[in-house]
Amino acid sequence: MENNILIIDDTKYETRISEKFKNRTKYEDPDPKKLLSFIPGTIFKINVREGENVREGTPLLVLEAMKMKNTISAPMTGVIKKIRVKEGERVPKNHILLEYL
Numbered sequence: 001m002e003n004n005i006l007i008i009d010d011t012k013y014e015t016r017i018s019e020k021f022k023n024r025t026k027y028e029d030p031d032p033k034k035l036l037s038f039i040p041g042t043i044f045k046i047n048v049r050e051g052e053n054v055r056e057g058t059p060l061l062v063l064e065a066m067k068m069k070n071t072i073s074a075p076m077t078g079v080i081k082k083i084r085v086k087e088g089e090r091v092p093k094n095h096i097l098l099e100y101l
Contacts, residue, residue, distance in 0.1 A: 032076065033100040040092045041065030043085045048098075052080050061085075061097065072097070 006013045030036070044062040048054060058074040078100040085097050 033078075033081075035060070035072070035075065035097045035099070037063060037091045037093055037095045037097055039063070039065045039070070041070070041090070043087050043089045043091065043097075044069055046083060046085070046087055048080050048083070050080050050083055054078065054080060063091075063097075076100070 041063045044064040046061045054074045063070045081099045081101040
């Protein structure tokens with residue numbers, strides 16, 4: 001393990017950083033222009049087309065998971081750039097469903 005100095009409010013703290021911590025996957029801010037699936041499931045219905053203007057709250061698609069149909073609504077107003085799924089397609093968690101311009 002490697003010792004590092006962490007400074008909080010002008011106070012120095014000696015810390016140890018493991019190899020596992022140094023090799024972790026770094027956090028990246030989510031891209032607000034990409035809509036991701038929040039659970040694994042099957043695309044039941046797509047309600048929009050590429051190039052379509054949508055308002056915040058517009059139902060975009062229906063994701064079926066565990067016999068429940070989840071309507072995914074637009075998180076923001078914008079234009080649909082690309083739909084990356086098809087009806088009937090199974091998607092894992094965090095799969096890109098569609099992109100905004």
